[in-house]
Amino acid sequence: MNVTSIHFKIMYCLRRNVYSVSELAEILNISEFKVKRHIKDLEYLLEEESIENIHSKISQTPNIIEKMRRKQSFTPEERQMYIILKFLKLDIINLSLISEEIGITRRTLTNDLNDIKDNLEKFNLEIKNLARYGIFLEGKEVDKRSFFKLFLIKIFIEQKYLPPMFDKKFREFEILKKRYDVYTIIKRIFNLTDIRNNSFVFLNLEAISYISILRKYYNDETLDEVIENNDETNLKKLLEFLKETSIYSNFEINTIINLSKIRKKSNFLELNPEKKAEAEKLIEYMEKNLKREIRVTSELLERIMYITIVRDYKEKFNIDEFYIFNNAIGKAYMAPYKEIAELLKKYFGHLDSFDLANLTMTFLSMVYLDTKKNIENLIEIAVVYNFLHKKLVKDLCEDIGLRSDKNSYELVSIFDLEEFLKENNPKAVITFEDLDFSRYNVEDKLIEFNFPITKYDKLKLKPLIEEI
Secondary structure, three states, X not given: OOEXXXXXXXXXXHHHOOXXXXXXXXXXXXXXXXXXXXXXXXXXXXXXXXXXXXHHHHHHOOOHHHHHHHHEOOOHHHHHHHHHHHHHHXXXXXXXXXXXXXXXXXHHHHHHHHXXXXXXXXXXXXXXXXXXXXXXXXXXXXXXXXXXXXXXXXXXXXXXXXXXXXXXXXXXXXXXXXXXXXXXHHHHHHHHOOEOOOHHHHHHXXXXXXXXXXXXXXXXXXXXXXXXXXXXXXXXXXXXXXXXXXXXXXXXXXXXXXXXXXXXXXOHHHHOHHHHHHHHHHHHHHHHHHOOOOOOOHHHHHHHHHHHHHHHHHHHOOOOOOOOOOOOOOHXXXXXXXXXXXXXXXXXXXXXXXXXXXXXXXXXXXXXXXXXXXXXXXXXXXXXXXXXXXXXXXXXXXXXXXOXXXXXXXXXXXXXXXXXXXXXXXXXXXXXXOOOOOOOOOHHHEEEOOOOOOOOHHHHHHXXXXXX
16 A cells, blocks of 8 residues: 555644545545545554544654654655656756666656656756666756746645655755855845745745756856846845855846846736736625625735735646645634635635635635734744735734734744744744644644634633633
């Protein structure tokens, strides 16, 4: 029996709560048949019958998921990711060596490569054979780097659920991050520009930096494109800084400058008119079907636009994020949540559970404003986020009674957490996402919440307060 990432995603869900087959199918964006098949596997592996018993065993047995990872096998898509990571560092790769590494036949690997031909063609790339040596990726270097960037972001998003053999690859990225001080470079880019500091943009810049470092000696004339003239003072300073780092080619410098233009906070709506029109159309649809007036603000438009921009990328590269819902919620709260969620599913046709939860909570916070909870005297709290919009995270903090105007908490990106903990010792670490905190040594301070936030969730803060 092959234990794959789907088994682990189900286990991560069941570690939190007991879910029905249909709920797991909705969360993971897979069929109920596939969920049942994987539940059967888990019953055999864990020697437990029923979802309830699997939940009990996982939640009560320390490190059981980590121990199970030793048995994890590659899915076809994960094998493709592994090959792409090989191409990132090497011009020619040997399929026979890779087949020995991951324990499958060379024929299977060849079939996997055939499945990524469509994606390669979008970037004018082609895999070709080189007799006696192996296979190589033919095409312009700029096209290779664009292809690698999009797949590297996909790999980082899936990181938590990938087989252990990927761990070595991620450690190599961590080494590069420290050796070239990539974190400081990216923070400096944010400081020199008006880019919104969100996780998707951070991942873009991180991927661009790693690729530029790893592909330093793979050059052709396409990398020497002319750097665009920019009259803005900030962009001039950015250009000077990027040249000073000595890790970026002209191609990467232009890419980062263009990214800073289209993600600019002050004119984000004007620079993305098509996405703005899409957001306005969605709001009109929700107003009509909910029979409620929704106040259209630039903040609401921007929230929706950021979600749909990332969604377009995920659709293009077949990325499904999932969100582990909180299923212990009050009926009064669940009814409007479900109503909005069903309308969004009908409107988009396909939404992964992360985007569905994100958009649903965005509209829910505008349409159904619950009475805010008052939890006094809480200070020195780190609220850690990844892909959720910062404004939405602040709304969620308000829902559990944390007031931003009282400076009771500090928002910390998961990318900044390691640096933050070096200088701070928070009393609690709160998150609204399914993040991996295993390397930060904060388990005794960690409080995790799930969408949607309810009046019962504030009880999770009980250890931190004297009286609720």
